[in-house]
Amino acid sequence: MPTRRIIDSWLKAITPHTFTPPELAELLMALGIEMEVVDDRVAKLAGFIVGEVISSEKHPNADKLSVCTVSIGTADNLTVVCGAPNVAAGQKIAFAPVGTNVPTAGFTIERRKIRGIESQGMICSESELGLGDGHDGILVLRHDAVVGDPLASILGDVVYDTEITANRADCLSHLGIAREVAAVTGGEIFLPAVDFIESDVATADHVKVSLPEPDLCPRYAARIVRGVKIAPSPEWLQNTIRMLGLRPRNNIVDSASYVMFECGHPLHAFDFGRVAGAEIVVRSVAGGEEFTTLDGANHKLPAGALMICDAEKPIAIAGVMGGLNSEITDDTVDVLIESAYFHPPSIRRTAKLLGISSDASYRFERGADINNVRFALERAASMIAQLAGGEVLNGVLDSYPVQHAEVIVELRFARTGVLVGIAIPPNVQTDLLRRLGFGVHVVDDNHAMVSVPSFRVDVSSEVDLIEEIARSYGYDRIPLDTTATFSFSLSVDPKLRLVEHTRAFFVDNGAIETASNYLIDPETAQRYGVPIELRNALGRDFSALRTSVVPSLARTVGMNERHGRRTLRLFEVGKAFRANTSSSTAIDGVVEMNEIAVLLAGRAEPVSWDLPERMYDVFDLRGLLERYLVRVDAESLEFRSSNDARWGFGAPALEIWMGGEEVGRLGPLDDWLIARNDIASRPVVAVLDVDRVLKATGRRERYNAPTRYPVVHRDLSIIVDEATRHADLERTIRDAGGPLLTGVELFDLYRGDRLGAGRISLAYAVSFTSFEATMDDATIEGAMRSITERLAGEHNAQLRGA
Structure with missing residues (x-):
């Protein structure tokens, strides 16, 4: 399941807030974002403190145990028996004093003799603290940790899991949630720093990017970092990745993941030395070829799947998952960082057909921010340069053939009141939208033109803006007895x-x-x-x-x-x-x-x-x-x-x-x-x-009362050319018969040699009806004469037997 976790300290770094976990969850719930605490490390680490190992000696009665002297900031040092192989003097450690409950182990720390020496506490590992799966030794804290401080002061944090509706792709990151919080508090957004020195070597001289299908990939940006040193990520980054529910990989991959969860834009890092021809081509494939993804799974590519390819082969499934043939390994020296925007339906289709739901595809298929491509790339390059060293080549190769068109929507202030049910002052409406990142140009007292930020792919109409205003204003501020004005016209299309x-x-x-x-x-x-x-x-x-x-x-x-x-x-x-x-x-x-x-x-x-x-x-x-x-x-x-x-x-x-x-x-x-x-x-x-x-419809039938006068019926048998159409004959009979003619039915068709070659006989029953008087023979005969004359003149018809 893709990760939607939010770490409280990370959120506070982007927009400072003072909400407790329940308060923050309630605030976001009111904004339409469901959030719950999945890991409260502050509560989990209650009772644990920062200690320091003063000395560590081999246990006299056990080969695999050590006897340590531990300082916890009090006058007296403590003696602790420890079985970890990595314990050493000078380390800052996580310490559980006597009386501390260890939830993961299910017991409370007591004084007890271990092979003849009394132990006055426990030096803890990651797993014993419930912070990870590390069982190889004790958790060693950073050197500037203050002895005697609560462990929660440096490791305590609150991790939330969020439920984000499919239309709010902008909230699938710490920056996105921070925007929502800041819109309520009025606080600032502090974007992380991007700080690195470019070399004199140009990126464009070392890699080529081609986008033959710009409708599927309208933007692709790349940077190269040469001479990196692959290593495990620093402890703070590993700890962050673990809190997100993921497994740390190395300093390159973890940096790319960190940036995605920070700003919401997925990235990918390639081993540039394995990119054939130093060329990137983003194209769809015919289908049927085999491809192995980073997780080692073999996939048969479906037709139309968008792939990242080098000069020879596919090296990644665009927006879904990278390929094993270009992954970052311990031997990687040069890294190509990809930051792109892909057509959401294309990514959704490919991911579904392959049965892959990655953190990247989860975000791309809902709609990433095309204008966030450059920032995410620069942020990743900055982190990689800091954590892995290397040379960041000069310039970004940014192929952007299909420019994003800014969405401008008209907002009528009065319309907001009609739909919401209460009058919200125009200045309040504009202020709420500006807090959410919308650009607002007030035209007059009645309306404004609003520019939609590119990260809000869900907003395209006036009613969307009104929904944002109501959401930020607070649904709880709208009285329960409020009645919005709607038209319930019963007219049907x-x-x-x-x-x-x-x-x-x-x-x-x-x-x-x-x-x-x-x-x-x-x-x-x-x-x-x-x-x-x-x-x-x-x-x-x-x-x-x-x-x-x-x-x-x-x-x-x-x-x-x-x-x-x-x-x-x-x-x-x-x-x-x-x-x-x-x-x-x-x-x-x-x-x-x-x-x-x-x-x-x-x-x-x-x-x-x-x-x-x-x-x-x-x-x-x-x-x-x-x-x-x-x-x-x-x-x-x-x-x-x-x-x-x-x-x-x-x-x-x-x-x-x-x-x-x-x-x-x-x-x-x-x-x-x-x-x-x-x-x-x-x-x-x-x-x-x-x-x-x-x-051709819409005629309204009128009621005609039955006539009180006799209906007169006559039979008409005529000989015509075989090619003559019945519909044409019927039309002529109706036109010639006048207003008294009320029925024409064909009841017989005859073919025979005596009629002549190419001739047929058709017999019709015609009916005459009057609603005013009894019709006399002269009237009927006149109508029949008119019919036969018209048939003879227009269709070369002759009365049979005449």
Whole structure:
């Protein structure tokens, strides 16, 4: 589990405070940061004091024991029998006088004889104090420790563990928590010193950095320290690393870790002598190659993983973990320090696919501060120069092709009161934001323009600023009976209403709604439009955004048929995406569509001994769509046959027209999709564009009382060319029939040699209705004459039998 620990003395060094542990925990809880004490060394070391070994002699009755004379700052020295091999005169030690409780051992110190010599206390090791795992000898304190002082005065500290929400990456460090504390106390922030002397040798002359994918790594900075001496870290640094719950490594690695926990920016140190070609290239890999990380684990790199490479090979998984082939060892002489910013989703994906959750990836995937890159690098170089010596080469190699754009947000002071529920004076609002590190330019009495610091990646809108104001002002200061002003308008987005009605209709008619993945393979996507392919795809089958919902339904049919379910009524309301050169869309070059897709497959009727088997066909689906479109108040609904391959359908198909615009298509499922998904049946499918359907709906039906007068029915049988469309004939009949015409139905189609080559007979039932009077024969005959004349003139139709 990545470390989120905070050490109280370290926090106080950055922003001094006087809070007790419970007070500090309560303060941060009010700010939205959960904190608890995990190691209270002040309480743990109660009773232990600083002592000094005056002399150490071999025990006369035991080979492995020593008899020591110990001073604890009182008039009389004490005799202590010690079994540690490293005890020696002149050492400052941790001493447990008689009566001291040793919690880790579970006993209280008493006077007792050990091999004939009375021991008046105990000289303690790290493990006996509960400060670490060292069992090899006693803990030797620094030489300036004052004899007789409580041990807690030099080793006592409080270690907290924090729970940081995913959006507050800025709080994953001592500096980040210090900013929160200082915002409340009004205290200053004291950044650690950066102090080293550069040599005359330029960094740029010794290493080259290339960033071929600046969207994944917009900034990469490096420094070189030559001639370092690898050694264990000094005791204070080792102690700090242990308090953080980690194991000390060496002075180089521990320095990089220390800086990360201090300022929140992960770093990495390479053995520069093992960087082939003195070149760093940050690039994604094709995948499949083996890579061994610092922990000795072998990993198969996923496609698209961002790697730090030298001129020959990968040497680190960017933002996740370094490689064993470039680690710092006892033989390291030259060190390259890396400080970079990586695209958070890229790091998150790689870490998840590899099953690695490191302290670095935990921070990078939540969003590091791109403007902290340089400071973290300089701070690490300063520490390494102090602890490992060496020569810091001149200058920083800072490749920064994609500059960070400052976020500016408008704040309306009155809006804060509306959302929070109480009036907070404008000057208080601006002061609270400035304390949190925001830049504030007051425009007038009503609003201000606020610049968001780069470390606050979670703030991008006015409501975010208002949340920060309320949080810092104190939620506990807002009365419980406060009522914020919100609009609870019941108006519903027409598109959402249409989608809701769509789902209800198809479910009521026995269809099952599917919710499919928007990612499909590019070959399938290509058949329905120009696809948008993903740069960091999970795999080939999920590397393109779907260009239609239809392939998703086809895939579902294939899967269900393989599991024995061959009769299906499916629908899905979802998005599809196509590439477009137009810049008028919300995202340039991308068209986002909302589609309704319906599919029928298998038997249209249940199996029965007295009914022949019938499979779903185009007419079943057409009837279902007609009922649906009438339900949503479609205007001027019309189906037209088409031989053009559009909307992802082959020919022949039916175009669905509403309000003078094509809104969708209906037809058999494409043969290519059938083969692609191993579908045994012959499904029929329809797709509608939600936005186009919405434009053609909205007609409000009016109630018409039944007429009190007789409805007149007439049959009309005509002979026309076989290529004539029924929809065109029906339109002509309705237009010519006048206002009394209320019904037109095609009830018969006949083909025969006596009609002539290429001619067919169509029979229509037409109905006339009046709401004002009984219609006479002359009125009906006049309407029928008008219809036949128009049909003859426009469609070369002739009355059958005439």
